[in-house]
Amino acid sequence: MRKFLMTTAAMALALGVSQGAARAAENVEVLHWWTSGGEAAALDVLKKDLESKGITWTDMPVAGGGGTEAMTVLRARVTAGNAPTAVQMLGFDILDWAKEGALGNLDEIAAKEGWDKVIPGALQQFSKYDGHWIAAPVNVHSTNWLWINKAALDKAGGKEPQSWDELIAMLDNFKAQGITPIAAGGQPWQDATLFDAVVLSLGDDFYKKAFIDLDSATLGSDKMKEAFDRMTKLRSYVDDNFSGRDWNLASAMVIEGKAGVQFMGDWAKGEFIKAGKTPGTDFVCMRFPGTQGAVTFNSDQFAMFKVSADKVPAQLQMASAIENPTFQSAFNVVKGSAPARTDVPNDAFDACGKKAMADLADADKNGRLFGSMAHGHANPAAVKNAIYDVVTRQFNGELSSEDAVKELVSAVEGAK
Numbered sequence: 525m526r527k528f529l530m531t532t533a534a535m536a537l538a539l540g541v542s543q544g545a546a547r548a549a550e551n552v553e554v555l556h557w558w559t560s561g562g563e564a565a566a567l568d569v570l571k572k573d574l575e576s577k578g579i580t581w582t583d584m585p586v587a588g589g590g591g592t593e594a595m596t597v598l599r600a601r602v603t604a605g606n607a608p609t610a611v612q613m614l615g616f617d618i619l620d621w622a623k624e625g626a627l628g629n630l631d632e633i634a635a636k637e638g639w640d641k642v643i644p645g646a647l648q649q650f651s652k653y654d655g656h657w658i659a660a661p662v663n664v665h666s667t668n669w670l671w672i673n674k675a676a677l678d679k680a681g682g683k684e685p686q687s688w689d690e691l692i693a694m695l696d697n698f699k700a701q702g703i704t705p706i707a708a709g710g711q712p713w714q715d716a717t718l719f720d721a722v723v724l725s726l727g728d729d730f731y732k733k734a735f736i737d738l739d740s741a742t743l744g745s746d747k748m749k750e751a752f753d754r755m756t757k758l759r760s761y762v763d764d765n766f767s768g769r770d771w772n773l774a775s776a777m778v779i780e781g782k783a784g785v786q787f788m789g790d791w792a793k794g795e796f797i798k799a800g801k802t803p804g805t806d807f808v809c810m811r812f813p814g815t816q817g818a819v820t821f822n823s824d825q826f827a828m829f830k831v832s833a834d835k836v837p838a839q840l841q842m843a844s845a846i847e848n849p850t851f852q853s854a855f856n857v858v859k860g861s862a863p864a865r866t867d868v869p870n871d872a873f874d875a876c877g878k879k880a881m882a883d884l885a886d887a888d889k890n891g892r893l894f895g896s897m898a899h900g901h902a903n904p905a906a907v908k909n910a911i912y913d914v915v916t917r918q919f920n921g922e923l924s925s926e927d928a929v930k931e932l933v934s935a936v937e938g939a940k
């Protein structure tokens with residue numbers, strides 16, 4: 525009897541422990557900045573997918589497009605010894621955390637599922653550190669897009685602008701129609717997103733030398749002055765209330781016909797879709813004039829942090845769920861992005877999604893795929909933030925183009 529009692533107690537203890545372990549194993553805590561309507565709808569696809577596999581979701585949203593605020597909160601969490609299971613992250617930030625030894629290891633699952641063969645090299649350079657998988661890429665976005673209100677474009681003659689001059693003519697027409705020509709959000713990362721496209725429109729080589737190679741002569745060139753002059757010109761088409769406006773509210777201005785065009789990455793499409801709008805009918809997607817065929821990309825990845833052993837199984841299941849081809853299609857259709865795998869069929873995607881996938885493949889094949897400066901795929905955060913600062917001050921009229929060029933050279937030198 526005594527023996528039986530002890531056994532029961534031991535069993536209860538064992539059961540308690542295993543239940544606790546099971547609970548931890550079935551939960552993921554996810555830090556992200558997907559808080560707009562379209563972003564939240566996409567995130568929901570992931571949440572539901574995991575829930576269908578018995579994994580519960582602890583949400584840790586940190587609002588702020590581009591993720592600057594999320595990265596600050598993350599730093600505080602990790603410093604406090606309390607890292608989340610998975611964190612939405614961009615490019616060089618992933619490598620920075622890997623260098624600090626803060627990330628886990630996904631090699632086993634990546635090998636079992638053959639990720640090496642289906643995830644393009646451009647993404648793998650950020651999903652792997654020292655040869656080990658540390659993050660699961662969920663999508664590929666790109667920043668050199670225009671989102672145009674179709675009715676406004678029709679009134680302007682219906683032709684998609686193919687050059688800088690045609691773009692300016694379209695903006696003038698929007699002005700004459702009595703709408704705000706450009707729906708802009710005056711936040712540094714949004715100014716920088718526009719700058720990605722403007723710099724690329726002056727040539728692939730120019731973009732590469734300036735932002736990938738950080739070549740001082742290019743950063744300080746007359747062509748860079750021209751890029752800033754173009755920013756000044758575009759600035760003259762925004763409304764008085766643009767300062768500090770969230771990007772999704774700028775998208776809403778185009779959706780509602782209050783503005784003609786937004787220059788933004790294809791997460792903007794998520795907002796149009798969420799509002800029930802159709803490409804070709806309600807809005808038009810096209811590449812920034814002068815950048816056709818080239819792509820400045822950024823990929824959202826879930827960086828997997830070192831967590832206690834009981835939490836690793838759910839973490840690995842989350843990574844596996846993210847790379848599942850069916851999930852990749854379902855998620856990216858809603859998010860506005862292209863899949864992170866090259867073997868996902870494009871059938872479920874709308875015209876803009878199909879174009880995103882085709883452009884990406886072509887740009888990669890033709891050597892015209894470049895990491896986005898604005899979204900952390902060209903440089904580590906220190907350099908990115910130094911560029912943000914100059915671009916924003918110039919866009920807000922605090923610096924002339926000449927001075928911005930000089931400041932850009934010294935800011936980048938100081939941050940390198």
Ligand code: GAL
Nearest residue numbers: 589590591665791822824899
């Ligand atoms: C980007 C991110 C996108 C989108 C956007 C605005 O950096 O890659 O997924 O969410 O920020 O929040």
